Amino acid sequence: MLRRRAFPAWIPTALVAIFVYLAVVYAKSSDLITTYWYQVIQLAALTAVSALGLNLIYGFNGQFSLGHVGFYAIGAYGSALITKDFLTKWSGNEVGSLSWIIAGQAGILVALLLAGALRVGSVWKRARAYLETGLKRHEALVLAALVGVILLAAVVALSAIATWVLEKGLVVILQNTVLKLPEALAQNVIFLLALVNGGTVAALVAYLVGLPLLRLGSDYFGIATLGFAIMVYTALQNSDTVIATMKGARGMVAIPRWTTWPWVYGGLVVCLVIMRNLIYSSHGRAVTSVREDEIAAKTMGIDVAQLKTLAFSVGGFFAGVAGGLYAHLYGFLHPSSFNVIRGFDPLIIIVFGGLGSMTGTLVASVMFALVIEGLRVVLPQGFEDWRFVIYPIILLLVMLLRQQGLLGTSEWGWLRPPLSPERDIPVPARAPRSRIAAEAEEA
């Protein structure tokens, strides 16, 4: 039967989490580690945030995505635009890009809601069916298309107006609140807003990309998301033609280097708590059921399309937040950091750590950073490139000897599934007992 745990599982986990945090703080302040290693540790932690997102999409929801690096890039550039603006006023004032990014997201949401409320799709279909009764088929099609285009144009126009008005208002609000704060505090608030918006922009893009793509089966979805990642990469290389300050293929410079260990660690903890609470809720169980058997999930009354979109958006949010942390770690962004090959990093991490294991993702992220960067130090001078011989051999060995990854689907401490509390499970008194139930009780 179920056993009640001796004490709540979160206590040892919280102690370990605090210990890890303080250990890094201490190591840095007492010069046990160099700035280089301090950055490697931060890189490992922020990579874990992104990899957790992909584990939600692929490990828990079963959707094989190769486009994760795209969301990572969107989060990085999105948040960098906001913070760079705060320092350099490239858009004309300190909060111009922040207000445009928030208002833009709101505008897209307004457009989606309006399109839903006006039932653009069904109006178009109905108009076509009505017109076909009196007109020739192609005439009806053209007229109905016209109706559809007018409706869509109305939606776009309304949301554009909403965006414009909101942007004007936001600038005034932000100028009178955030910018009135003391310099150091204002900077932190702007950074937080930048990270969150990097995440939400990535989530919104994931939602929009997911709507058509998530209908595809697993392998096809993988290829389609790969296409998305390449599109983002190409767009970034040519980004200077739209927003000059992004500098395109030359790389975006002068991004404030605000990422510190507390920021990265805080981001990791928040994302981990969100993920863990989501997984061990009814929604999370439904997300996992989609991975297990889509048809069975549908017959359980689960809206599979909706849950796939949910997992994909939340996963995209995590990648966006991680991207924002990355952008402010080195203060420099280049499209080549977001090419397709780099896009495999989180995939390698989650498969290596175990698909469907949050603990595995955390462990594998740290190991990944240590192997790639650690070997650079361990190997003799001139042999650094042998890292990329040793590291793939490790991957090959792990996959040959342990296909389920380091941890399989097992978890540790607070990340383990909460057992239901011990209780007697009576056959409900109102129910005449089935013989099977009685037999099982005796056994």
Place this chain on the structure above:
Amino acid sequence: MAEVNPIMANPSVADGDPGERILDIRNLTKLFGGLRAVSNFDLTVPSGGLYGLIGPNGAGKTTVFNMVTGVYAPTEGSMLFAGQELSGLAPHTITQIGIARTFQNIRLFQNLTVLDNVRIAYHTHAGYNLLEAISRLGRFTRRDRQLTERAQDFLAVFGLQNRQLEIARNLPYGEQRRLEIARALATEPSLLLLDEPAAGMNPSETEQLMELIHFVRGEFKLTILLIEHQMRVVMGICEWITVMDFGQVIARGTPHDIQNDRKVQEAYLGTRTGKRLRFDAS
């Protein structure tokens, strides 16, 4: 539980007024390219009945189930469930309005626990939203505990209470079948479709299953429509039977009528043989 509905007590009322029919299929046709998998199929299932759908392999029985549950869209025809048209509805909507099913080849959530298999079926009744789930605030704690307890009650009814934290794929075959039925019932259906529930079972497991189906029907006030190959099961528990062959209905009636129907015998054994089918309705 409410008092016994007279119709449920007398489920052989096959052609009452529409209110008593839970499922009313008219003229249902499904084409796969040039193949008529199901052709002008009619079926009226009385509320509270235990109804059997039989026929040789490839007769189109599972295709009918797949159309009723929204997996396939019918080429033609209508399917009314308690007066509501089913064709055009998404599979999850059909489950939500009260039709549950099991599968010929068991489709459990293999790598999840027995308890989670049933809890997933409760998802639409969870009663808390995503924000409450992530923040663990509001209704989450209470509702999630209630949900777990209800799932555990269900497992107890099916004799699976000692298995709740085992991984579903590790259960013996007979228990997997039971779990699948338990999971289907947890969606709170009023019509349960069972697709060959006794497939691959040994005689004693089959015996248990028949008893369980009877028990479930009475206990949850259900209408059950089942596809089955084992004549022992069909003749033993069904009150009304429809026989299909090559996508068409060839006979309907009580088990007794069906056993003596010439067309049915021909469908199962071919035309030349004069031998009677061995229906042992024990």
